Amino acid sequence: MTNWxxxxxxxxxNPSVIREILKVTEKPGIISLAGGLPSPKTFPxxxxxxxxxxxxxxxxxxxxxxxxxxxxxxxxxxxxxxxPWDVDPAQVLITTGSQQGLDLVAKVLADTGSRVLVETPTxxxxxxxxxxxxxxxxxxxxxxxxxxxxxFVAQAGSGADAARFMYLLPNFQNPTxxxxxxERRAALSAKAAELGIPLVEDNPYGDLWFDQPPPAPLTARxxxxxxxxxxxxxxxxxxxxxxxxxxPKAIYPKLLQAKQAADLHTPxxxxxxxxxxxxxxxxxxxVPTIRALYKHQRDAMLAALEREMAGLGVQWNSPAGGMxxxxxxxxxxxxxxxxxxxxxRNVAFxxxxxxxxxxxxxxxxxxxxxTASAAQIDTGIAALAATIRQAL
Amino acid sequence: MTNWxxxxxxxxxNPSVIREILKVTEKPGIISLAGGLPSPKTFPxxxxxxxxxxxxxxxxxxxxxxxxxxxxxxxxxxxxxxxPWDVDPAQVLITTGSQQGLDLVAKVLADTGSRVLVETPTxxxxxxxxxxxxxxxxxxxxxxxxxxxxxFVAQAGSGADAARFMYLLPNFQNPTxxxxxxERRAALSAKAAELGIPLVEDNPYGDLWFDQPPPAPLTARxxxxxxxxxxxxxxxxxxxxxxxxxxPKAIYPKLLQAKQAADLHTPxxxxxxxxxxxxxxxxxxxVPTIRALYKHQRDAMLAALEREMAGLGVQWNSPAGGMxxxxxxxxxxxxxxxxxxxxxRNVAFxxxxxxxxxxxxxxxxxxxxxTASAAQIDTGIAALAATIRQAL
Numbered sequence: 177m178t179n180w181x182x183x184x185x186x187x188x189x190n191p192s193v194i195r196e197i198l199k200v201t202e203k204p205g206i207i208s209l210a211g212g213l214p215s216p217k218t219f220p221x222x223x224x225x226x227x228x229x230x231x232x233x234x235x236x237x238x239x240x241x242x243x244x245x246x247x248x249x250x251x252x253x254x255x256x257x258x259x260p261w262d263v264d265p266a267q268v269l270i271t272t273g274s275q276q277g278l279d280l281v282a283k284v285l286a287d288t289g290s291r292v293l294v295e296t297p298t299x300x301x302x303x304x305x306x307x308x309x310x311x312x313x314x315x316x317x318x319x320x321x322x323x324x325x326x327x328f329v330a331q332a333g334s335g336a337d338a339a340r341f342m343y344l345l346p347n348f349q350n351p352t353x354x355x356x357x358x359e360r361r362a363a364l365s366a367k368a369a370e371l372g373i374p375l376v377e378d379n380p381y382g383d384l385w386f387d388q389p390p391p392a393p394l395t396a397r398x399x400x401x402x403x404x405x406x407x408x409x410x411x412x413x414x415x416x417x418x419x420x421x422x423x424p425k426a427i428y429p430k431l432l433q434a435k436q437a438a439d440l441h442t443p444x445x446x447x448x449x450x451x452x453x454x455x456x457x458x459x460x461x462x463v464p465t466i467r468a469l470y471k472h473q474r475d476a477m478l479a480a481l482e483r484e485m486a487g488l489g490v491q492w493n494s495p496a497g498g499m500x501x502x503x504x505x506x507x508x509x510x511x512x513x514x515x516x517x518x519x520x521r522n523v524a525f526x527x528x529x530x531x532x533x534x535x536x537x538x539x540x541x542x543x544x545x546x547t548a549s550a551a552q553i554d555t556g557i558a559a560l561a562a563t564i565r566q567a568l
Numbered sequence: 569m570t571n572w573x574x575x576x577x578x579x580x581x582n583p584s585v586i587r588e589i590l591k592v593t594e595k596p597g598i599i600s601l602a603g604g605l606p607s608p609k610t611f612p613x614x615x616x617x618x619x620x621x622x623x624x625x626x627x628x629x630x631x632x633x634x635x636x637x638x639x640x641x642x643x644x645x646x647x648x649x650x651x652p653w654d655v656d657p658a659q660v661l662i663t664t665g666s667q668q669g670l671d672l673v674a675k676v677l678a679d680t681g682s683r684v685l686v687e688t689p690t691x692x693x694x695x696x697x698x699x700x701x702x703x704x705x706x707x708x709x710x711x712x713x714x715x716x717x718x719x720f721v722a723q724a725g726s727g728a729d730a731a732r733f734m735y736l737l738p739n740f741q742n743p744t745x746x747x748x749x750x751e752r753r754a755a756l757s758a759k760a761a762e763l764g765i766p767l768v769e770d771n772p773y774g775d776l777w778f779d780q781p782p783p784a785p786l787t788a789r790x791x792x793x794x795x796x797x798x799x800x801x802x803x804x805x806x807x808x809x810x811x812x813x814x815x816p817k818a819i820y821p822k823l824l825q826a827k828q829a830a831d832l833h834t835p836x837x838x839x840x841x842x843x844x845x846x847x848x849x850x851x852x853x854x855v856p857t858i859r860a861l862y863k864h865q866r867d868a869m870l871a872a873l874e875r876e877m878a879g880l881g882v883q884w885n886s887p888a889g890g891m892x893x894x895x896x897x898x899x900x901x902x903x904x905x906x907x908x909x910x911x912x913r914n915v916a917f918x919x920x921x922x923x924x925x926x927x928x929x930x931x932x933x934x935x936x937x938x939t940a941s942a943a944q945i946d947t948g949i950a951a952l953a954a955t956i957r958q959a960l
Contacts (some may be wrong), residue, residue, distance in 0.1 A: 216629035228620035237608035240805035413632035
């Protein structure tokens with residue numbers, strides 16, 4: 177047995193509870209409403225195949241060579257022009273998925289013990305990315321419109337303990353599916369500017385709206401006070417691991433140095449493929465097809481919940497976009513305890529407790545409506561209802 | 569101007585001296601002997617094109633989906649079987665370039681102020697990757713056979729200040745091109761095992777030998793006492809950013825958790841492409857062609873140095889593989905000061921000082937013999953000699 181001295185942070189880096197729990201969901205034939213996997217039906221495989229052939233035929237040597245840490249210029253320009261506020265391509269840093277953006281932000285902004293604010297609940301992957309820098313992660317109380325401004329002020333800290341940043345997922349949040357209202361965005365943006373607390377805005381799902389676009393990003397309201405994280409994982413495909421950070425020009429050089437130290441640069445081949453796929457306005461044609469599919473599947477899940485959960489005392493929300501729906505079980509029920517019973521009935525979900533920085537609500541759980549088909553959703557929700565009924 | 573509170577580590581993360589210096593080398597028409605870019609002539613573009621088409625046609629949905637943080641099973645198996653000691657694929661972690669392996673190792677093993685040993689000089693990218701974890705980086709005195717075992721012992725520290733690991737590049741080292749001898753490997757490996765100090769062995773160049781393979785890796789001598797980093801950047805192409813870590817099973821889970829937090833997983837598409845390219849023994853056919861090309865170019869550089877530097881008091885070594893050759897200028901000359909004068913004569917190199925954890929030797933510089941052609945090497949070395957002659 178190796179007996180090395182590990183870094184103190186290693187003791188805080190534990191196997192993801194979700195990851196461990198979900199191992200039980202890998203049995204064949206299970207309907208997984210658990211994972212955050214985009215529907216592979218939406219992956220533009222033909223367009224990728226054409227782009228690979230074209231890039232390798234015309235630009236193969238450059239596409240396979242080392243490249244600048246900032247990212248491929250044409251892709252940085254495509255990102256800047258896709259975003260709905262005035263972004264200079266020089267502010268765009270291409271990352272190896274937006275998960276890497278979280279790692280870089282924590283490296284540049286968080287010291288051991290420094291205060292970092294998150295929503296209640298929040299994205300588990302962000303908690304995992306911040307943890308190695310050992311910040312003091314503090315939850316801001318939140319309702320169905322997002323974090324409460326009063327509690328943001330109350331938790332903001334001051335002086336040497338002032339929050340280094342607040343991390344937010346305003347659109348169709350993972351895990352809850354909720355969206356910050358216009359009023360809440362305006363109020364939080366103003367208060368953050370007043371207090372001088374940077375906002376780190378993570379927006380992987382913002383383009384996946386069903387009926388109308390969400391309100392303008394927080395970053396659009398105060399670009400100098402925000403770092404914005406975006407991703408191609410939900411609008412093209414996650415397997416290329418392409419995300420981006422948009423940062424104020426005063427902060428960008430430090431994020432760039434952290435990026436260079438972390439992996440030199442994001443794969444130049446992947447960047448050129450995506451730039452090639454995007455170049456004739458592909459996203460504007462493609463994203464509506466994803467919206468239509470996911471809206472259809474959200475509707476199927478809402479209908480199944482109405483039908484199957486009647487009288488069980490289960491609550492859920494109706495997300496206006498994205499991939500996830502948030503469920504609250506009847507009083508006294510525990511989602512972690514329920515999961516193995518659900519798996520016996522061939523359906524899986526993610527217990528909500530994993531998404532809280534501190535004390536989680538044991539009654540909550542997250543359902544994805546995008547990976548399983550509408551027919552599978554029907555079967556899965558019926559099985560979940562049967563599991564709950566038996567546990568009552 | 570944004571006035572955010574940055575992490576303490578951000579103050580230590582400075583623009584790479586090399587990066588800044590090399591900006592002056594980007595002028596058109598310059599012969600760069602500076603960068604560490606593999607010759608693009610060696611990139612197997614046709615094989616990649618076929619692999620992309622095949623993977624997308626037969627396995628597109630999986631190749632573009634999220635995947636396990638450990639890596640693609642077939643690629644992990646290919647790595648395990650390529651390595652010259654008994655490696656279980658379960659010990660292989662696929663990384664986003666071997667640079668990421670350095671980031672993960674530092675996260676898991678280095679605390680602020682903890683002792684980390686490096687060679688004199690060492691790979692600049694490793695210094696950059698370790699710095700964000702704020703270790704106390706200590707140079708071990710080295711000669712042309714590698715680090716001195718006596719100084720390894722002297723610098724190893726003890727008790728709470730015992731070195732967390734020593735980082736080594738035993739084969740055709742970046743920047744010096746030197747190779748650790750069999751005797752030095754055996755002695756250092758034995759001493760590290762005796763003292764219980766883990767060795768982190770970085771081996772991106774080991775397959776690029778010219779006349780005979782280098783001695784067995786340090787990890788092969790004591791797998792439980794070493795972490796091994798490998799890369800496809802020099803034997804296939806760097807633009808896919810594919811590397812790997814081989815770690816003892818007791819350490820692997822922590823590296824895996826750090827990997828998951830850093831970028832979820834290395835691009836699944838890239839992993840499948842490379843697994844497809846490798847599957848019929850491609851490396852065994854392809855790598856000899858790289859060796860032959862690089863040997864030819866090393867010979868061209870050695871011949872040019874003999875011819876052009878006669879009587880100037882310049883010293884250089886004769887690397888047995890890899891990409892780099894190490895030069896020492898005449899007494900009193902400074903490579904950083906020489907660089908702009910060389911650039912005026914249309915040749916660039918990297919001053920050696922950047923590669924030292926502490927006080928660098930200002931007379932040293934690194935030359936790459938792989939990016940420029942043999943004809944360009946002739947012209948470049950003549951220009952460098954003229955620059956030195958004028959500075960004498």
